[in-house]
Amino acid sequence: MENFPNLEIIWLSGNHFSGLIPPEIGRLPKLYEVYMETNSLTGNVPSSVGNLSRLTNLHLEDNNLQGNIPSTLSQCPNLVNLTLGGNNLTGIISQELIHLSSSYVYLDLSRNHLIGFLPMEVGQLINLEHFDVSGNLLSGEIPPSLGSCKTIHYLDLQENFFQGTIPSDLSSLRGIETLSLARNNLSGTIPKFLENFPFLQSLNLSYNNLEGMVPMEGIFRNATATSVQGNTKLCGGIPEFQLPKCEFRHSSKRGLSLTLKLVSYQNLLKATDGFSSANLIGMGSFGSVYKGLLDQCETTIAIKVLNLDRHGAAKSFIAECEALKNIRHRNLVKVLSACSGFDYRGSDFKALIYEFMVNGSLEEWLHPAQTSIDTNQRPRSLTFSQRLNIAIDVAMALDYLHHQCHVPIVHCDLKPSNVLLDNDMIGHVGDFGLARFLPRTLEDGFGNQSSSIGVKGTIGYTPPEYGMGHEVWPQGDVYSYGILLLEMFTGKRPTGDMFGGSSNLYNFVKAALPEQVLDIVDPVLIQEKGEGEMSGNQHLTEASTRIRMKVEESLVSILGVGVACSADMPGERLDITDAMAEMCRIRNKLRADKMLD
Known part of the structure; x- marks a missing residue:
């Protein structure tokens, strides 16, 4: 690049360029526009860009850049447009990057892995019109100083960990056209000043922890332009929001x-x-x-x-x-x-x-002898009804991950220790440390992502195809769910001493269905339904015989779902939606027969 000292513009957008951005770029004193977006560039953004005193436009979005955002960018006093979105950048948004350069008009840092707080100095960007930090790992409260950016038209803070209330200082952003605060941990009520923004065309407050009455004027009269879904404590609003009516009463219950x-x-x-x-x-x-x-x-x-x-x-x-x-x-x-x-x-x-989660993990309840459960405060085991409800909870969670998320997610490590139970014994799937996103494609519905990059899961719950290098896919979670279901109702670990060689939990259960089902289920379930007493009673009543038959029938159906999900051949497995529907059908039938507590 030293051979082009008079170079003013670099325009390499939308190609397949790979490799590093050469640090020599900082030796081009007349360079004022750089367009390298939508390529396959790797490595760091060179700190030498701070030498480009004439730089007005730097577009590096949608590459594979990593490392921190160089603080030397603050030495570019004329930088108006900076787009770094869609990379793998880490670290914080430094105060230096913000407060030493108030020239930004368009600033896009979205879809990276940036952490920490959004600096209060952001309020000094008085010329800012477009600000996007969505899709990062930012936390803390939304800086009230953002209200000083009165020229802003587009503000996107969604998909982070922002907490607290929506600052009242934002009421000064009367020229804003698009505002998205979705998928954070925001709480409190929806500010009424949002009703009065005359140019607001799109408002997304979905999937937070907002509560109280939804305003009914301004943009809130347009259900197409406004999203408030996923805030379970909201009420009122126009009928299209389908929210409950507001009940103005104080609750003594102290929530989280x-x-x-x-x-x-x-x-x-x-x-x-x-x-x-x-x-x-x-x-x-x-x-x-x-x-x-x-x-x-x-x-x-x-x-x-x-x-x-x-x-x-x-x-x-x-x-x-x-x-x-x-x-x-x-x-x-x-x-x-x-x-x-x-x-x-x-x-x-x-x-x-x-x-x-006050009731710990499913692992502790299924195998209390190997854990530290306080048996003076908790029952020694789960009831039949609790196991069925928890199994359905897990199926619903997987169905949501596989089919209802904008980008399908595969958990990759479903097992009893990763299912946690709240005060009402409702199951919650946790530990997403191995989770993988599967972007949809037009060809096959999901994009490929090789499991060879470290997705191993846990022995006993990992599908056999992963061991042969198959890509991560939803059917892998289905296999894990099937094994989990068999474990929940037999009380036997898939890695138990009785299994080895060609013997496994799947074959053990499949061989026993349907005739020997009562021989393989957790004995606690038999005792719970009175089968222990029935087996030694020579004068079984008609009612007890009917109960025995229905219990046995339901156990055959439940374990049948487990077997259908955990087949070695992926093509033989159920989809999680079908498994969930079948489990709900079993529960509904038992409820109709008054067999569940």
């Missing part, structure tokens, strides 16, 4: 606060009493889970601390953040915040903060 400010290492240290072993509630492949308590609101939380010395732990942290920020479902574990910083030794520290 989702306006967490617990994002620093110091606060997590305090919440867990110095990560005391007394608060250790679980160990996973990439870290430890602690129970913590927030002093301000006496809210119990679960904190997953990543062991960054383990290979793949940092990648697992990003994968879990990426998955959990995009999904909201009753049967998925809810992530409340993320923490990324340094511990007291100056070492990297990463943690995820979840809603605490």
